[in-house]
Every structure is written in C-alpha cells, then in structure tokens.
Amino acid sequence: MTPLDYEYLRKLLKERSGLDLSADKQYLVESRLLPLARRWNLAGIPELVQRMMKGGADALVAEVVEAMTTNETFFFRDKIPFDHLREAVLPALAQARAARRSLRIWCAASSTGQEPYSIAMCLKEASALFAGWRIEIVATDLSQAVLEKAKAGLFSQFEVQRGLPIHLLLKYFTQHGELWQLNADIRGMVQHRQLNLLHDLSHLGTFDVIFCRNVLIYFDQDTKTGIFAKLSRMLEPDGVLALGAAESVVGITNLFRPYPERRGLYQPNTVARAGAVHVLKAVASAAR
Structure with missing residues (x-):
C-alpha cells in the first residue's frame, strides 16, 4: 500500500x-x-x-x-456503566417518569447487539419498577451487516462467555447446538436501525438515556464537538449520557456536566444548552 x-x-x-x-x-x-x-x-x-x-x-x-x-463489543462491557444504570439511573427515572410511564433509551454504535441487549436485560431484571410501562430501546449502527446479526440474537459460546453472568445466560437464552439465542421477549425490546452519526439525527426524537460508548475515541475534536451538540439536543433535560471508559466531555464541550458520583455518566448542562439554542435561533433568523 x-x-x-x-x-x-x-x-x-x-x-x-x-x-x-x-x-x-x-x-x-x-x-x-x-x-x-x-x-x-x-x-x-x-x-x-x-x-x-x-x-x-x-x-x-x-x-x-x-x-x-466494525468494532469489538461484548455483554455488559466494562460492567460499571450497567451497575450505574441498575443502581442509580433506572430508579431515578422510574420516579421522574411515573406520570407518563414511558422510557426511551438509545444505544448508538450498537454493533452486533451485545450492548442494547445488556440494557434490555437490565430493564427486564428491574421489571417491578416498570410494570405496564412503554419501554423503547433503539439500537443504531453504521453497518447493516452487524445489525442483521444483532436482530437474529444468535451468539457463539465464546461471545456469551464474555461478560454475561451465567444466571442471565440460563434465564434469557436458549441453546441451539453450538449457538445461544436470546429469547424472543428480550429481542423484541430492541429496535435496530442503520444510522450514521455524522448525519442528521433529529428524526430519532428525544431520549431519557443515551449510550454512546467506545465510538467517539475514533473521531477528531471537531467531529466530537458536533456529535455532542446533537446528543445534547436529543437528551431530555434530566436525561443521562453514558460514555466509554476512555471518553469524556472535558475540554470538548460544556453542554454536559458529570452525573453526581457516577463516573462516565453525564447530564445536560441546561444553562449552556439554552445558550446554544439561542445562538442557533439567531443564526437561523439572520439566514432568513
């Protein structure tokens, strides 16, 4: 070459x-x-x-x-973000969304599905908090090939041994020869869509939780700044953004602030976001 x-x-x-x-x-x-x-x-x-x-x-x-x-992924990767989800994020949202009884979660760069399915299992385990709720998990990736694999929910012995607790394997998977398939109820909790993070994302709507982990590390500073601006507009004011262990908003954007005592989690900085919205409206008005 x-x-x-x-x-x-x-x-x-x-x-x-x-x-x-x-x-x-x-x-x-x-x-x-x-x-x-x-x-x-x-x-x-x-x-x-x-x-x-x-x-x-x-x-x-x-x-x-x-x-x-196409990047590596596995069930409950890094473990801590899923502990935060179970211990802090879901209980707080169950209380905050009690009136509307609905929850929307977006898993960006979802690859072959281990991350959104890990989120789905967390929600299933917390079903007492969300009985009768409308739960929507949207999983997106640039690659149609990995999305097709994710939809099937079929994983090798090696894949289910990486990060997946044995009790969840036995509870939510069925063995087919050398492969393990997620049960239909878990697969049905996740919608899979092809999406490029560089394109317009507004059609997805807003979310209570966004997992955007281990993808921004591959982008340059300007691209990260642009994506954070999009994510800020797509997150509810009290919503939560989860980043990868090697990722941070520090030095890139002021549109997010750290979630209290939960490393790797962030919430919208409402003051900074309001300022950004005001600037965008002024620019749009000047363009007209």
Missing part, C-alpha cells in the same frame, strides 16, 4: 464515517481490507483503491467503510 493509497482511504473514511485514522494505522487498514480485496478478486489494497477511484463502486465503498468501522 502506497502513502497515496493510505491517504485516499483516510480521507474516504473520515468523510463517510467520521473515523479519524492516524498516520501509523496502515497495519490496521491492511489487516481489515486485504481479506475484503480478495473477496472482490483484487490483488491487494492498491487495486482496491483503484477500483473505488474509478467510480460506480458504491457497494465496494460501503463494504470498506463497514470493514473499518
């Missing part, structure tokens, strides 16, 4: 997915795209790049983006 090939791929991935590859990630590109090139009967990455540059290769470009943005 030549430096020009790598620069073409870096620019393509940044424009299509927000993925910001540093100059030393050629090894990652080669490991993920060489198998793809072979499936397309291409000799290597230079030929892959040439094929895309000729135009009319939308399917190939989509596969390249999917190959580079």
